[in-house]
Amino acid sequence: MRARDRKNHGAKPASRAAVASAPSPDVARSPEPEFALPPGLVMPTGKEVLGKCPPPLDEAAAIKPLDDPWRQWIVDNALRRCSADNMISTVAAAGFDPAQASGFIAALPHNPMYRAAERQRDRYERYARVMQNVQAVRESGDDYTRVERRAGLSRDEFIERYVRGCRPVVITDLARDWPAMKRWSFAEFKRRYGSMTVQVQAGRDRDDDYEINKVRLRHNTNFAAFLDRVATSDVTNDEYLTASNELLRRPEFAGLLEDVGPLPDYCDDQLRNSASLWVGPAGTRTPLHHDTLMLLHTQIVGRKRWRFVSPLSAPRLYNDFDVYSPVDFEALDLERFPEAANVAVLDVVVEPGETVFLPLAWWHQVTSLDKCISLSFTNLDVPNKFDFGHAPPA
Ligand SMILES: O=C(O)CCC(=O)C(=O)O
Numbered sequence: 001m002r003a004r005d006r007k008n009h010g011a012k013p014a015s016r017a018a019v020a021s022a023p024s025p026d027v028a029r030s031p032e033p034e035f036a037l038p039p040g041l042v043m044p045t046g047k048e049v050l051g052k053c054p055p056p057l058d059e060a061a062a063i064k065p066l067d068d069p070w071r072q073w074i075v076d077n078a079l080r081r082c083s084a085d086n087m088i089s090t091v092a093a094a095g096f097d098p099a100q101a102s103g104f105i106a107a108l109p110h111n112p113m114y115r116a117a118e119r120q121r122d123r124y125e126r127y128a129r130v131m132q133n134v135q136a137v138r139e140s141g142d143d144y145t146r147v148e149r150r151a152g153l154s155r156d157e158f159i160e161r162y163v164r165g166c167r168p169v170v171i172t173d174l175a176r177d178w179p180a181m182k183r184w185s186f187a188e189f190k191r192r193y194g195s196m197t198v199q200v201q202a203g204r205d206r207d208d209d210y211e212i213n214k215v216r217l218r219h220n221t222n223f224a225a226f227l228d229r230v231a232t233s234d235v236t237n238d239e240y241l242t243a244s245n246e247l248l249r250r251p252e253f254a255g256l257l258e259d260v261g262p263l264p265d266y267c268d269d270q271l272r273n274s275a276s277l278w279v280g281p282a283g284t285r286t287p288l289h290h291d292t293l294m295l296l297h298t299q300i301v302g303r304k305r306w307r308f309v310s311p312l313s314a315p316r317l318y319n320d321f322d323v324y325s326p327v328d329f330e331a332l333d334l335e336r337f338p339e340a341a342n343v344a345v346l347d348v349v350v351e352p353g354e355t356v357f358l359p360l361a362w363w364h365q366v367t368s369l370d371k372c373i374s375l376s377f378t379n380l381d382v383p384n385k386f387d388f389g390h391a392p393p394a
Helices: 017-021 068-079 084-093 098-110 112-139 155-164 179-183 186-193 223-232 251-258 311-316 338-342
Strands: 148-150 169-171 197-202 218-222 275-280 285-290 295-301 304-309 346-350 355-358 363-368 372-377
Touching: 068 084, 068 098, 068 112, 084 098, 098 112, 112 311, 186 223, 186 251, 197 223, 218 223, 223 275, 251 275, 311 338, 311 363, 346 355
Parallel strands: 148 169
Antiparallel strands: 169 355, 197 218, 275 372, 285 363, 295 355, 295 372, 304 346, 304 363
8 A cells, every 4th residue: 555545544543542532643732833933834724734644553552662654754744843742642642652752853953854854845835935926916816716618719819818828718619510519428329339348447436546546446348338327327426437548549439539520720630649538427526636738628418517726726735646636625624634725716517518628737626417428638739748747656
């Protein structure tokens, strides 16, 4: 199990009596940070938030010596300016030696590795403040939270206002004349492609990190059987045919691409290599993340709700792994993610026939309000390759 995949292990196994009074591992007991915050760095809710704890001990034992996972946990939380008292009581509640924790914390300011880490933290905080201040200026516009709906967009305006302006938009007429708008339906897919095997994400309900673990959740199924399940299922996120199926790259599905077009003059002719099909029941959810390129996403059947967050708000999204954020704006947990309270979310429902433009690095989370068929495509006729680095090794 990767560290990032671990659930929020409690500080102690439930079998230990002392745990009952232990604090929630993510939330500080004491609202008073021991270290003074530098001017300008304010924790918006006044709450101090501790990071995820290492896993609990395997079995009840006497007080354990402080081990490396807990040392790392302390360094991580000291760098977040959590109070020594708070960290020590969490360590003690987990069954580890509070005296050792106290000594370790006291020695941190003299440790050259810790001092180097502080410099990195300070640099990060300066960048974060720059981003937040620029974002505050963007949000000061009256209509910031409204996603524009536009028709008749010229190439120049699309590129200038939305690509370079880095602003999402719903384009209402892009797919108006596509044959797909009339032809595509669950019944028609079944008639044309029902005998094919397709790859879906399955068992998502059993995995809280279903998007991060999407490769593990890949499952081959008969297309007709999948479409029947979608047609008869209640609201569910358990099974979803997503972009990662690469279905439109397969020659047997080439007929689908013939139903797509004409495309606007801000797209090139590489649709085949850049299009992805999405099919699923009402209730599918794609959690908050950003993509590494810009794209257009057209609703053919059903509606989806998109929630957008500016890339400049990233410092408030607890983005500890790759392109993913654990924040869920549909059920916001302000105890764990208090900074998210200060994030401006742009919320828009995209209707059948409408196309949403996703500007570079905008965070988005998406929920299907109906049974949906959608098509996303990335063949914008502008440079659309960017380097966001790589996920850290498992
Ligand atoms: O439709 C969805 O569920 C997610 C779409 C998405 O994240 C994308 O097209 O980048």
